[in-house]
Amino acid sequence: MNYKLFNESLLDWYYEVRRDLPWRETSDPYKIWLSEVMLQQTQVKTVIPYYNKFIKKYPTLDSIANENSESLLKEWEGLGYYNRIRNFHEAVKEVQSTYQSEVPNQPETFFTLKGVGPYIGGAVQSIAFNHKIAAVDGNVLRVMTRLTEDSRDISKQKTISSIKAHIETFMPDDAGNFNQAMMELGATVCTPRAPKCITCPVQAHCESFKNNTVNLYPFKKKAKAKxxxxxxxxxxxxxxxxxxxxxxxxxxxxxxxxxxxxxxxxxxxxxxxxxxxxxxxxxxxxxxxxxxxxxxxxxxxxxxxxxxxxxxxxxxxxxxxxxxxxxxxxxxxxxxxxx
The missing domain is CATH 3.90.79.10 (Nucleoside Triphosphate Pyrophosphohydrolase)
Incomplete structure (x- = not known):
């Protein structure tokens, strides 16, 4: 694959058609961080009203750090995965007390905060500070396995880590927009079912499109019954x-x-x-x-x-x-x- 042309095609498309989302209207690392915490395992349409409500009530990192945990859980009610808000609250309190309420722009420091894993860390550090760290979610895994006809099991951490490392070899300087473009492509075009391959901006670079194998990817071991x-x-x-x-x-x-x-x-x-x-x-x-x-x-x-x-x-x-x-x-x- 010609990754230079791939990056150009992807970013040109993203700048033209990207969705108007509230967290894309800010450069505040705290607000970007909050949005990414909310977006973990949750659909965009579900997150938008919660994000807007939180930003209105807690416009600064200090305002949420100073809130009590029970009130935050009440505000989070219905969004699920409640460890997200508990960990985020602990993390912003540490930022307040240790880093003078400034979200660390050094990846090695930010990654030590409660609840910050590879995805959250990559997303926040790239979008807020433009560090070249890939943010690999389900959308990005789907895009990459289809692009390269990668049949490895995406439920395995070693697969995710390998794909992340590979992306970081060709990320452009505009790292934050690149990560968002990859996620946008997976969310709106390279969808799980009935992907819109005919309108895909990187169709020319996609091995599974060329070989008519798109629906074989990604591979994920069948989950156990609930x-x-x-x-x-x-x-x-x-x-x-x-x-x-x-x-x-x-x-x-x-x-x-x-x-x-x-x-x-x-x-x-x-x-x-x-x-x-x-x-x-x-x-x-x-x-x-x-x-x-x-x-x-x-x-x-x-x-x-x-x-x-x-x-x-x-x-x-x-x-x-x-x-x-x-x-x-x-x-x-x-x-x-x-x-």
């Missing part, structure tokens, strides 16, 4: 207009609030023993399904009454202010049926 889990979830109300909630203290949903949930075969007596309260007989309200990356929850939702109270009970009028996962929000909507 694990299915079945729960009963309880809306436990007392006579003081309060409802029982936990605050998750570990795992991916750390800091989020949830309603008590138990395996479907757990009886009421066992629940009473675990929660140290007396309960009425559960009343069935409905059922919900929630799909995670690697598992599926099937939830039967019940309302239960009690005369007990303890530190887990929260006034009903305060529940809307607490951060909850999307799965728990699906349960929360049944509250109106219980009061």
């Amino acid at each position: 694990k299915e889990l079945y729960f009963n979830v309880y809306l436990i109300l007392n006579d003081q207009n309060e409802i029982y909630l936990y605050k998750e203290t570990k795992d991916l949903l750390q800091g989020m609030y949830k309603f008590p949930k138990f395996d479907v075969d757990t009886n009421v007596e066992t629940i009473e023993d675990k929660l140290h309260i007396e309960l009425s007989q559960p009343q069935f309200l409905g059922e919900e399904k929630h799909i995670f990356t690697h598992k599926v929850w099937y939830m039967n939702i019940y309302v239960v009454h009690t005369t007990s109270t303890n530190d887990h009970f929260v006034p009903l009028n305060e529940v809307r202010e607490l951060p909850m996962s999307v799965a728990m929000q699906k349960v929360y909507k049944y509250i109106d049926e219980t009061i």
Whole structure:
């Protein structure tokens, strides 16, 4: 491949047709960093309203560093992958305290921050500071494997690292726009299904187009079937207009609030023993399904009454202010049926 001509064709196309996205209107490294954190494993159309909301409420790095984690989780609610905002919050607090609120423009320093991996690091350091570091996401892997008829498994880290290193051998000086152009090409033209090869700006450089093998790439080992889990979830109300909630203290949903949930075969007596309260007989309200990356929850939702109270009970009028996962929000909507 003539990489000089490839780069010219790609960048000319990008300058002409690139999408008008809010994070492309700024040179502020903090805002670019925030957008890339949000865009990890999340579609652009989903991210845009969250990004705009965050930038309006937290226009500077200091403003988000000084916020409490529970409020940030509430603002992030519904965007998923909550470790992203927890790690970002820790990282910007370190930037505030150690680097005088200036996002480091030295890659080796930036990569030491919480939550900054190869993709985030490459994207921010190239777009904000024009360092020649490739940002390799799923879009870029798809483009590169089709361009070169690369049949290696893209789910393997050694494949990703190898492709990243290869890209960095021919990246042009305009590194930030090059990375964005590669991602734009994968998102809008070199799509997973029905790619628009006929209008592709780098069609002349693509081996799989030439050999009519586009749909064979990229190769990815078939994922395991999602694990299915079945729960009963309880809306436990007392006579003081309060409802029982936990605050998750570990795992991916750390800091989020949830309603008590138990395996479907757990009886009421066992629940009473675990929660140290007396309960009425559960009343069935409905059922919900929630799909995670690697598992599926099937939830039967019940309302239960009690005369007990303890530190887990929260006034009903305060529940809307607490951060909850999307799965728990699906349960929360049944509250109106219980009061």
